Amino acid sequence: MAQRKNEAVWVGSRRRWQINVQHEGARKTFTDPAPGRKGKIAAERKADKWLDNCLVSENTRVDVMLGRWYEKLKLATSQGHYRQQDSYIRTWIKPAMGARKIGKVTQNDLQSVIDRAYGEKNLSAKTLRNIRACLMAFIKYCRGEKATQLHPETLIIPAGARISVKTIANEAELKTVFSVPTTLYRGKRVEDRFIHAYRFEILTGMRPGELIALKNENINGARVHISESINKYKEVTQGKNRNARRVYTLDKHALKVLADQKRMLIKLGQISPYVFPAKDLGPVREQLLYGRWKKYCEANNIVGATTPYEMRHTFVSVNSGMPDGLKRLVMGHSQNMDTNGIYGHEKAGDMDEAAEYINAAFTKILGW
Numbered sequence: 001m002a003q004r005k006n007e008a009v010w011v012g013s014r015r016r017w018q019i020n021v022q023h024e025g026a027r028k029t030f031t032d033p034a035p036g037r038k039g040k041i042a043a044e045r046k047a048d049k050w051l052d053n054c055l056v057s058e059n060t061r062v063d064v065m066l067g068r069w070y071e072k073l074k075l076a077t078s079q080g081h082y083r084q085q086d087s088y089i090r091t092w093i094k095p096a097m098g099a100r101k102i103g104k105v106t107q108n109d110l111q112s113v114i115d116r117a118y119g120e121k122n123l124s125a126k127t128l129r130n131i132r133a134c135l136m137a138f139i140k141y142c143r144g145e146k147a148t149q150l151h152p153e154t155l156i157i158p159a160g161a162r163i164s165v166k167t168i169a170n171e172a173e174l175k176t177v178f179s180v181p182t183t184l185y186r187g188k189r190v191e192d193r194f195i196h197a198y199r200f201e202i203l204t205g206m207r208p209g210e211l212i213a214l215k216n217e218n219i220n221g222a223r224v225h226i227s228e229s230i231n232k233y234k235e236v237t238q239g240k241n242r243n244a245r246r247v248y249t250l251d252k253h254a255l256k257v258l259a260d261q262k263r264m265l266i267k268l269g270q271i272s273p274y275v276f277p278a279k280d281l282g283p284v285r286e287q288l289l290y291g292r293w294k295k296y297c298e299a300n301n302i303v304g305a306t307t308p309y310e311m312r313h314t315f316v317s318v319n320s321g322m323p324d325g326l327k328r329l330v331m332g333h334s335q336n337m338d339t340n341g342i343y344g345h346e347k348a349g350d351m352d353e354a355a356e357y358i359n360a361a362f363t364k365i366l367g368w
Helices: 036-054 062-076 079-097 107-121 125-144 171-177 195-204 208-213 252-268 286-299 308-318 324-331 345-366
Strands: 009-011 016-023 026-032 182-185 188-191 223-226 246-249
Touching: 016 036, 026 036, 036 062, 062 079, 062 125, 079 107, 079 125, 107 125, 171 195, 171 345, 182 286, 195 208, 195 252, 195 286, 195 308, 208 286, 208 308, 246 324, 246 345, 252 345, 286 308, 308 324, 308 345, 324 345
Parallel strands: none
Antiparallel strands: 009 016, 016 026, 182 188, 223 246
16 A cells, blocks of 8 residues: 555535645546545545555556556557557456466466466467567566566467468469459459559568558669558558568569559559558558458459468468578568668668569569
């Protein structure tokens, strides 16, 4: 319980009990309109509860620490990130140990959260890894607040956790995407407005959010500068990780698709700063692009790579012969990347070499 030095006072002009409290520069006022001792106690309890949440120690409840951490996430991270963490907090972490004192939490307590998520819902290995990352980040925050000294060793993902199977487009389906520009709309064949976006994503392996955020100013000749991403909440971010900001060389197939996209927009009389804009000329929503791609697949009998991210997997599969180091550069993966995340002249030769691999791989399939 926080040690409060003052008491609530009755403010006759406002007909309420009122108490002012302060902690580390933050000042709060709490009131209660009930007359007599009942109102005084109620106002003071509100103040004490706020002070308890401000003062952190090993005796602070886990749910209080989770609330403080979540508020910090909301200020420092994207909506997509903190909402995902909130889901893990509400569904798995808080029910398992929310009432415990943070100083009493052990590594076994953390492991039990993962084990329960696996045992009750048979969550995928990827989701379990995300929950593990959430737990580790939370404990790190608590250490920073001097609320725990716990340094958990590696938390284990159950060996039986299912691995999500990603499908990829086969060669016949790829040829369809690059030869059939139409989809079905109300039972009729019409040209798909985003056909060039589908093709460009397959040819470059870009993340959906990166494709949506791509602007004409990001392309200089055959060089494409990927510096931003737009998530499903329409937030502009700097990408999934620091290596997501990258520069690489487009192959001849990708350059042709860009030229086709420009001609289509000119034909429609539309000018937009975005390479693949929506009808209102702003960035297309990720959900809309996903839905249109699904309809295109249904209209053209494509059963592999029916999500935008599976187009990214298709790119990796087609370019299986590319050295892993080059592939990580192109994909913007963080593993074993340069720590500075700088892509300047020293990377230009690597990216040109990667473009040659991409060009050869798709030429073999598409024949042009």
